[in-house]
Amino acid sequence: MILQAIRKKQPLVHSITNYVVANFQANGLLAIGASPVMADELHEVEEMVSIASALLINIGTLNERTKESMLLAGKKANTMGIPVILDPVGAGATAFRKKTVQHLLAQVKFNLIRCNVGELAAIANVRWQQKGVDSGNGSIAITDEAKKIAQQYNCIVIVTGEKDFITDGVQSQWIAGGHHQMTEITGTGCLLSAICGAALVVGNDPFTQLADTLMTYKKIAENAKMSTKYIGDFQITVLNELHRLSQEGEK
Amino acid sequence: MILQAIRKKQPLVHSITNYVVANFQANGLLAIGASPVMADELHEVEEMVSIASALLINIGTLNERTKESMLLAGKKANTMGIPVILDPVGAGATAFRKKTVQHLLAQVKFNLIRCNVGELAAIANVRWQQKGVDSGNGSIAITDEAKKIAQQYNCIVIVTGEKDFITDGVQSQWIAGGHHQMTEITGTGCLLSAICGAALVVGNDPFTQLADTLMTYKKIAENAKMSTKYIGDFQITVLNELHRLSQEGEK
Amino acid sequence: MILQAIRKKQPLVHSITNYVVANFQANGLLAIGASPVMADELHEVEEMVSIASALLINIGTLNERTKESMLLAGKKANTMGIPVILDPVGAGATAFRKKTVQHLLAQVKFNLIRCNVGELAAIANVRWQQKGVDSGNGSIAITDEAKKIAQQYNCIVIVTGEKDFITDGVQSQWIAGGHHQMTEITGTGCLLSAICGAALVVGNDPFTQLADTLMTYKKIAENAKMSTKYIGDFQITVLNELHRLSQEGEK
Numbered sequence: 001m002i003l004q005a006i007r008k009k010q011p012l013v014h015s016i017t018n019y020v021v022a023n024f025q026a027n028g029l030l031a032i033g034a035s036p037v038m039a040d041e042l043h044e045v046e047e048m049v050s051i052a053s054a055l056l057i058n059i060g061t062l063n064e065r066t067k068e069s070m071l072l073a074g075k076k077a078n079t080m081g082i083p084v085i086l087d088p089v090g091a092g093a094t095a096f097r098k099k100t101v102q103h104l105l106a107q108v109k110f111n112l113i114r115c116n117v118g119e120l121a122a123i124a125n126v127r128w129q130q131k132g133v134d135s136g137n138g139s140i141a142i143t144d145e146a147k148k149i150a151q152q153y154n155c156i157v158i159v160t161g162e163k164d165f166i167t168d169g170v171q172s173q174w175i176a177g178g179h180h181q182m183t184e185i186t187g188t189g190c191l192l193s194a195i196c197g198a199a200l201v202v203g204n205d206p207f208t209q210l211a212d213t214l215m216t217y218k219k220i221a222e223n224a225k226m227s228t229k230y231i232g233d234f235q236i237t238v239l240n241e242l243h244r245l246s247q248e249g250e251k
Numbered sequence: 252m253i254l255q256a257i258r259k260k261q262p263l264v265h266s267i268t269n270y271v272v273a274n275f276q277a278n279g280l281l282a283i284g285a286s287p288v289m290a291d292e293l294h295e296v297e298e299m300v301s302i303a304s305a306l307l308i309n310i311g312t313l314n315e316r317t318k319e320s321m322l323l324a325g326k327k328a329n330t331m332g333i334p335v336i337l338d339p340v341g342a343g344a345t346a347f348r349k350k351t352v353q354h355l356l357a358q359v360k361f362n363l364i365r366c367n368v369g370e371l372a373a374i375a376n377v378r379w380q381q382k383g384v385d386s387g388n389g390s391i392a393i394t395d396e397a398k399k400i401a402q403q404y405n406c407i408v409i410v411t412g413e414k415d416f417i418t419d420g421v422q423s424q425w426i427a428g429g430h431h432q433m434t435e436i437t438g439t440g441c442l443l444s445a446i447c448g449a450a451l452v453v454g455n456d457p458f459t460q461l462a463d464t465l466m467t468y469k470k471i472a473e474n475a476k477m478s479t480k481y482i483g484d485f486q487i488t489v490l491n492e493l494h495r496l497s498q499e500g501e502k
Numbered sequence: 503m504i505l506q507a508i509r510k511k512q513p514l515v516h517s518i519t520n521y522v523v524a525n526f527q528a529n530g531l532l533a534i535g536a537s538p539v540m541a542d543e544l545h546e547v548e549e550m551v552s553i554a555s556a557l558l559i560n561i562g563t564l565n566e567r568t569k570e571s572m573l574l575a576g577k578k579a580n581t582m583g584i585p586v587i588l589d590p591v592g593a594g595a596t597a598f599r600k601k602t603v604q605h606l607l608a609q610v611k612f613n614l615i616r617c618n619v620g621e622l623a624a625i626a627n628v629r630w631q632q633k634g635v636d637s638g639n640g641s642i643a644i645t646d647e648a649k650k651i652a653q654q655y656n657c658i659v660i661v662t663g664e665k666d667f668i669t670d671g672v673q674s675q676w677i678a679g680g681h682h683q684m685t686e687i688t689g690t691g692c693l694l695s696a697i698c699g700a701a702l703v704v705g706n707d708p709f710t711q712l713a714d715t716l717m718t719y720k721k722i723a724e725n726a727k728m729s730t731k732y733i734g735d736f737q738i739t740v741l742n743e744l745h746r747l748s749q750e751g752e753k
């Protein structure tokens with residue numbers, strides 16, 4: 001089971017991430033036995049990457065300064081050969097985000113893009129009305145566009161939503177389940193991207209490792225919803241479930 | 252009921268806010284069905300504002316960079332005609348904060364200033380000993396000074412405390428209730444300002460919408476206190492109550 | 503009891519800290535009746551320090567900008583004569599952190615360095631493999647090195663871990679107890695440093711005040727573990743226990 005494998009290996013995941021969800025993301029990684037580190041200063045990101053097992057780049061509250069850190073960290077991760085994950089938060093909301101994502105995709109080799117449908121549309125240049133960092137509204141052929149992006153950037157693409165879609169450009173899979181309440185607390189997508197970073201470290205079959213991660217995350221949402229009603233308790237229970245499943249597995 | 256109206260409309264609230272409470276504020280907005288977005292980069296705030304329903308400017312951890320973003324975002328929001336809310340966190344604690352607040356008030360038309368009594372004193376130039384971002388000690392005629400500020404800046408002023416005071420310079424109201432434990436977790440005032448931003452979007456009677464919001468928030472404090480004892484549980488229960496009331500209303 | 507003394511005095515602790523744990527740290531200080539303020543802008547840190555009872559410098563997500571703020575705030579705190587605490591998060595992980603810590607130690611008189619063993623090794627120039635911001639692996643004589651650092655910088659040194667070690671260079675003490683789950687949520691070390699800042703304000707025997715704080719924190723970990731199983735609940739219960747003990751004391 002993927003979370004148990006992560007707990008066994010205890011990978012260090014360097015996250016250049018946003019300040020809205022940094023705490024939740026750190027606790028979520030710790031819950032499954034991974035180690036988070038969140039350095040974003042230009043003068044140290046390369047050195048921090050050099051001791052990490054995976055790098056997550058999340059543009060949720062990016063600025064001119066951290067944009068440069070992301071670029072430098074990504075390039076260093078490529079020379080190290082460790083997995084690099086892109087979470088293009090709100091990529092379609094502003095030109096600054098869209099350009100940054102394009103620049104990152106041009107300069108850094110990513111192993112995984114983990115996005116929502118609005119962010120996919122932005123990367124695929126499909127007309128779309130993104131609602132801030134939420135997915136928003138529009139019309140897009142998810143499977144076709146995600147596959148195209150996966151082929152173009154030679155990476156895995158995960159588009160999360162009511163059903164998650166995962167593709168490496170050749171094989172693809174839809175994953176159902178979960179609960180919509182996951183979209184009603186901040187940072188569940190960001191945390192999933194971080195966990196995917198940890199998941200990419202444990203094994204030699206990235207597609208299966210990530211598909212397992214998605215299924216596990218759906219299960220966690222269902223479990224959390226079964227034992228809670230409102231989102232205060234729900235967010236805490238998501239952390240509990242990550243902790244529990246990574247220790248005990250699903251029973 | 253105001254929270255139910257917010258849930259129905261699902262406004263996007265762009266918050267330029269502090270990193271101490273960003274997560275709590277995002278989850279609090281999500282709890283009532285609003286969408287938070289927290290971009291603060293100069294190169295994108297105008298574009299982010301242009302898709303938002305309301306803008307919150309919170310100076311809790313401001314710096315030279317974000318100060319400029321706040322100014323630009325505020326001006327853009329004015330041209331868009333969307334509600335702009337100022338949360339002058341710790342305005343009386345340093346000259347830098349006080350000057351920033353004065354500059355913002357001179358350059359941006361705010362619909363609402365939501366502050367504590369120490370921050371009111373700073374804006375009103377009344378001698379006061381502010382304790383960091385807490386209200387601190389001093390002597391001030393809240394009703395007079397708040398009305399004066401409301402008239403001067405043609406906006407609503409809310410001064411929260413043991414009793415809340417709301418005025419638009421003409422009509423005024425004191426709102427009692429609540430529980431002092433709200434001041435013993437970080438971010439409840441900041442979150443209230445964000446919720447006021449969402450509340451200003453739903454209706455055509457800002458004073459009533461905001462007075463309703465204050466009464467509801469007092470009720471939430473009372474409910475949370477009834478079912479919990481210590482602040483760890485209390486903060487989670489505040490989120491639960493926001494979620495519950497926005498779905499079910501008060502029973 | 504130290505937490506009750508803090509609640510009685512309600513010290514304002516100015517924390518220049520990282521955005522990962524800022525919320526948890528603020529709520530932890532509030533839980534014991536202290537007041538947190540988290541300003542990090544160069545133009546205001548001196549003025550904020552001038553109204554504070556203690557200053558905490560935590561380098562968890564430092565950057566070139568905040569590095570300067572830390573230096574300025576530290577120097578100001580020295581002229582004020584208030585306690586200054588250094589939390590050298592991940593000091594051994596990058597040259598940037600190590601140099602910043604050396605620079606701070608050279609320019610600012612600290613009353614306390616609160617670190618883990620990997621950070622101690624970095625300050626003591628002992629070869630060590632730090633794992634991001636976690637302690638990592640290596641071989642070090644904690645008592646000797648901590649005493650040496652305490653003498654060199656004329657301060658108290660606390661090295662937390664399975665057992666905590668505290669020394670002022672003359673007297674020393676090992677403190678057992680606690681629960682390893684404290685290392686499985688983010689920010690417990692950072693929060694401890696902040697609480698130590700508050701503890702240094704209440705009394706005239708810093709060594710005893712800090713040793714009491716460490717014992718109380720160990721007790722809190724044990725209590726939290728007794729009533730919870732997984733880390734979501736655990737982190738909330740740590741806040742509850744801080745709140746409870748500072749009001750009621752240990753029963």
